Amino acid sequence: MKVLLTATVQSHICQFHKPLVEVLHKHGCEVHVAARDNLAEKNGLKLDFVEKVYDIPFARSPKSKDNIQAYKELKNIINKEKYDVIHCNTPMGGIVTRLAAKQARKQGTKVYYTAHGFHFYKGAPKKNWIVFYPIEKYFSRMTDKLITITKEDYHLASQKFHCKVERIHGVGVDENRYHSVLQEEQMEIRKQFGFTDGQKIILCVGELLPNKNQQMIIHAMQKIVKKYPDAQLLLAGNGSEKENLENLIKSLRLTENIKMLGYVTNLQEYQKIADVSVSCSKREGLPLNIVEAMLSGTPVVASVNRGHRELIQNGKNGFLIDVNDCERIADKVLKILTDKQLYGEIQKNANTYAQAYTFRNVKKELEVVYFKS
Structure with a gap:
């Protein structure tokens, strides 16, 4: 199985998705990453635990024209590599990726999206519900599995969105580093x-x-x-x-x-x-x-x-x-x-x-x- 992980920046994959890559490798999967290379500004983080890395000019701002270029480059990569699963992260990374993967999904590629905390939640500003809720609900139609990390997001998405919803307990913390000592x-x-x-x-x-x-x-x-x-x-x-x-x-x-x-x-x-x-x-x-x-x-x-x-x-x-x-x-x-x-x-x-x-x-x-x- 060949899997593509995407996010706005490569440091996101380094910091939060090494456990996922380890699980995928355990099952014999080939793992690629597509994200903007920002590692030079991140104190020596290295993306050296996957088979292939693509530097894609994602931008966090939805107004940035860089995302149009990112869409084009990502679509070409998806067409060339023929992934079994495309797993996207971060708001703009998730939107651009799901648009670029639209045709591939029709041909059998599964598209997953991890929501690392919706902008709309109990007590959030009203504008967050007006802007972000309709966008996430719409893009759930282009998603095979939505992975949530909080109980609140899981319950909301399960009731309102148009895809299968899973819940995991975040991205994980290394229990070998963080533990009590004598x-x-x-x-x-x-x-x-x-x-x-x-x-x-x-x-x-x-x-x-x-x-x-x-x-x-x-x-x-x-x-x-x-x-x-x-x-x-x-x-x-x-x-x-x-x-x-x-x-x-x-x-x-x-x-x-x-x-x-x-x-x-x-x-x-x-x-x-x-x-x-x-x-x-x-x-x-x-x-x-x-x-x-x-x-x-x-x-x-x-x-x-x-x-x-x-x-x-x-x-x-x-x-x-x-x-x-x-x-x-x-x-x-x-x-x-x-x-x-x-x-x-x-x-x-x-x-x-x-x-x-x-x-x-x-x-x-x-x-x-x-x-x-």
Whole structure:
């Protein structure tokens, strides 16, 4: 069987679809990728685990003329290669691919589309429903299988769309990288990074963008350091808000308590030593950083949005706080840090829940999608 994976950019395939490729290779499939080459700007990501890669000029903007060229090039590739399955991802990658595959589908090629979180959902802006819902519903007619990663998307698509709908637990998190460690190893990693054994470490992972809303936890640190003067907030990620956040940290006189790590490739090491993981995003699809924390034994306090609601059962395996409620997020972080019994219960429940989102389980679900359903 020959399979083509498409997305707007090649980094998407590198970051999210290696488990799928491993499943396909296990079954003897040949796998090709068609996407725009953006790997030079992605800290050494390599697309070296597939048989063939096509650089296609997809653009994220639906207004870009590059997508017309992408359609033409992709159609020629599809006609030449004669794929058994074409599996598309990302909004524009999905639209352009399904248009280019229209004729091939009539000749027996199966077309799959993974929706990594619809733009329309409970609580989404009305314009999202007006614009995006009709488009996704229309293109479902050009789809043999729609793969969803959230319960909400699955139920909506199953009821309203014109194709078979499957649900998997996201793209998977590597359980061999993200797992809890014994106290001795944790102490050794802390020592290597320059932290003391008793120092409270709070980790916030995400690009430094307005949507990620790191200023919420920065403000909350004012209250946290009153109880734990040497507490450290670690901000992992790069982005356009870096200077604004640095200025905020200085204005609140928190430079000794907040460290900006930038883009890190050993994030699992920071998860192993963190006491609490926080996320303050205004919007999320299905955030991997929450699953990574859960698997690492790090209790999570997060803002209320659809992605966090999908993963966190408030009070059982983590805590949910209204966006920009800095007082309350500080209170919950302090509660977790001071209540050992609660800490242990959250750890246990979170780890159990997160097992469904591991590479191991997601690969089983992909096997069903491709070979058993």
